[in-house]
Amino acid sequence: MACVHRLTVQYFDPTDGTGFEAVYRERHVPIVQEVPGLARFVLSTPRGTGDTPHLVAELWFEDAETMKAALGSSQMSRAAEDAETYEVARRVMFAAEVEDVATSA
Template identity: 60%
Template sequence: MSHRLTVQYFEPTDGPAFEAAYRERHVPLVRAVPGLRSFTLTRPRGGEGTPYLVAELWFDDAAAFEAAMTSTEIAATGADAETYDVARKVMFSGDVDDVTS
């Protein structure tokens, strides 16, 4: 069963500057995380309360996720994430149950 880490960023002080820094600095750091199977970014559309940017990091399973969470690469990624001027950041993870089959 796949495992996913989701990070939602809300209300950056300067949206274009946040997105540029995120893509230039953060994306390469995330791509270096061991065991990462897929990494997607979404700019959701919606009303008030909708995140500005959603990042999803996919791993083959919970064991791969747990191993990644102890890596120096994820530590660097987390340190970089703390530098962004956003109103708030929400992170959560869990097993993904694909119910399309």
């Protein structure tokens, strides 16, 4: 089974949540969609107590080499520059190898 790799970006406490989401979807999403090797791009808006992010973006790649090439691309640089413009309390980004663990039936 091939290893899948994921880059996750969490955005916390935007100054204007509704405005942030609108601009993110209108401006940032098209930039990210151009990242080479991107196999899947998922957004979620978690809601919970405590230190829950406002928006989570997951960029999925088929393998480590593809993700490494994507991270060095001009498209990813453009996405990173755009991400810096959002008024959020903080942004957390991390990469991971994803293990698909089967559930028992």
